[in-house]
Amino acid sequence: MSADRPLILLVEDEPAQREILAYNLRAEDYEVFETDRGDEVMSMIADLSPDVVVLDWMLPGLSGIEICRMMKARGETRSIPVIMLSARSSEADKVRGLETGADDYMVKPYSVVELVARIRTQLRRSRPSAAGTVLVYDDITLDPETHKVTRDGSEIALGPTEFRLLTTLMERPGRVWTRDQLLDRVWGRDIFVDTRTVDVHIGRLRKSLGIHGGVDHLRTVRGTGYALG
CATH class of the missing domain: 3.40.50.2300 (Response regulator)
Structure with a gap:
């Protein structure tokens, strides 16, 4: 899939x-x-x-x-x-x-x-990204068609996995996603990946989003997963 x-x-x-x-x-x-x-x-x-x-x-x-x-x-x-x-x-x-x-x-x-x-x-x-809708959360903007992410006007380079991860989180701000749900949505249901992989890529995404400073919008929900905001 x-x-x-x-x-x-x-x-x-x-x-x-x-x-x-x-x-x-x-x-x-x-x-x-x-x-x-x-x-x-x-x-x-x-x-x-x-x-x-x-x-x-x-x-x-x-x-x-x-x-x-x-x-x-x-x-x-x-x-x-x-x-x-x-x-x-x-x-x-x-x-x-x-x-x-x-x-x-x-x-x-x-x-x-x-x-x-x-x-x-x-x-x-x-799923607004599936319709090509530009996603905006606070100072972060994601364009699913051009695969560009900017924060406060500065472009941020993301790998394809981090891009899909951010897209999922930005589509439903505030929603808490479990690691298994993120694995299914971002990696696919027919791919076997350890849940710790999610933590690694969240760490990379957090680092990339903070490269120019600003508030850390990624929230870790202990024992559950992650959310945006």
């Missing part, structure tokens, strides 16, 4: 529908994980840290509405966009889904092309 690809968690219990969606999402170069059971979703989210969750309303084990409610009640999952899929087409059902916390709502049958477009819209918020 490419560590830069956005990750979509697809939760759908209709096999044919799930297969079609997964095929089209992978064709868009997204990494896709699938499940047909509602009671597996929260543990998968904890393991995968998806960028978008495509969530069917009616599921065995736990309904999509309950999953969405749980996600939006927890600080670590609240910001993950949820696109709710449902055969329920009434205005009241749509309102209920959105009020539960879903970021978007699509009624079955729907256009796969439209769903992919809506996923892209949500990714602009959860």
Whole structure:
């Protein structure tokens, strides 16, 4: 897997529908994980840290509405966009889904092309670098298209791993990432790297960002991982 690809968690219990969606999402170069059971979703989210969750309303084990409610009640999952899929087409059902916390709502049958477009819209918020959006945090600016990082106007040279690491941290300022989550996001899930490698590269990134002075924005959370700010 490419560590830069956005990750979509697809939760759908209709096999044919799930297969079609997964095929089209992978064709868009997204990494896709699938499940047909509602009671597996929260543990998968904890393991995968998806960028978008495509969530069917009616599921065995736990309904999509309950999953969405749980996600939006927890600080670590609240910001993950949820696109709710449902055969329920009434205005009241749509309102209920959105009020539960879903970021978007699509009624079955729907256009796969439209769903992919809506996923892209949500990714602009959860993974802005994937859309080429320039990221800014305090005096640090990162341009994902030119691969340039500046701090207070001075350009900072970063290796590719430190660049991906900073991109991940800048996309969600304040979020605490565990070492395992950073390994998955920055190095990729199919690469075996010791978690101490994360500490080494965080040290390099911290040194590079401080080369011209300024506040150290990288926060070490003892026993957990790292955050920006």
